[in-house]
Amino acid sequence: MLKDIIDKEFYDQLKNGARRILNEDYVRVLAHYDGDGTSSAIILTNALKRKDIKFHLGYIKALDGESFRKRIEEDDITTIVVDAGSDQVQYVPEYEKIIVLDHHFFNRTTIKGININARDYNVDGTREACGATMAFLMALAMDEANADLLPFFVAGAIADKQDMGGFHGLNRKLVEAYGSKSHVFRGINLEGGNLIDSITYSTDPFFNELTGKPENVEKFLSAINVPGNLTLQELGEDQIRKLAVNLSLKLLEQGVGTEALKYLENDIMSFDGMEFSSKELSNIIDGNGKVGWNSIPVQFFLGDKTVREEMVKNWKVFKTKLIDYVYRSNKELFEESHLRYFYAPESEMAGAISGALMLYLAKQNKPLIGFNV
Incomplete structure (x- = not known):
């Protein structure tokens, strides 16, 4: 179970985000455009589809403040930003309908939305967690049956070079806990x-x-x-x-x-x-x-x-x-x-x-x- 892998504060924040998502009929997903971000998008869109939640998927390239604010303001619906966003939410501090799943370094700021970053929970976002890690965690928080989306979390970690020398930290724990249908050679x-x-x-x-x-x-x-x-x-x-x-x-x-x-x-x-x-x-x-x-x-x-x-x-x-x-x-x-x-x-x-x-x-x-x- 997810709560046995991560600390309570991390788990509670993910469940908070999951509850908000599950209460929606329509959600927007904004993913970073690289391999990790696209792997994250596959995880989240599958998790939403399984709950009959309609979604719109878009990709983020420009991460400057003005560009990010424009993307968020395009639609007044709950938006999941994955593999980016923790540092950019400072430009939309008043926006409540945002859930960020990120692993990059960021400047902490007070916001009304939900900013979930692996680094806030003593997880190394360079070696131990990527965007797809965070997406997989959210999918599990929505429903443990989403464990079968593990291949896409692994794909994202590889895209971010987090497999060099084997998986470490949180990535490794997730593979060990949910990888019963995978085989390593x-x-x-x-x-x-x-x-x-x-x-x-x-x-x-x-x-x-x-x-x-x-x-x-x-x-x-x-x-x-x-x-x-x-x-x-x-x-x-x-x-x-x-x-x-x-x-x-x-x-x-x-x-x-x-x-x-x-x-x-x-x-x-x-x-x-x-x-x-x-x-x-x-x-x-x-x-x-x-x-x-x-x-x-x-x-x-x-x-x-x-x-x-x-x-x-x-x-x-x-x-x-x-x-x-x-x-x-x-x-x-x-x-x-x-x-x-x-x-x-x-x-x-x-x-x-x-x-x-x-x-x-x-x-x-x-x-x-x-x-x-």
């Missing part, structure tokens, strides 16, 4: 399809001169005598070991740090009744958002299976664009005495490009900044 951190596709489309880890280059991947696998037409799950133990060693060497040649090297192998989860692994799920949700189609995975996971092909296609479009942008940005890095910077072609891609460059390609001795113009 330690493996090479690749996703989907045969090995040629898995490595070609791999951006996290990003393998220089392998990622995005299937002909090089074929040569690489042939040289170590690992068949590229098989999936990772179809390999024998010796083949998996050989592949892991050689991919590790590839990353070491790139000069990656210890954090990136650790990410080559990770705990991957599968879920009963779910066709995607935890990493595949996270990347599909995040990838659709990065190309401006956040609501396609929401639509799919609300039950509309007709959009599956479009959803997977959007993910591959994102991967192809990201790989191209990463290689291009790596060649066009600007060097200053204390930092490096680059210009991202699209604002939605800046974070993903920065992550790949910072972890896997750029030297580790200076900060890296991405600008969008």
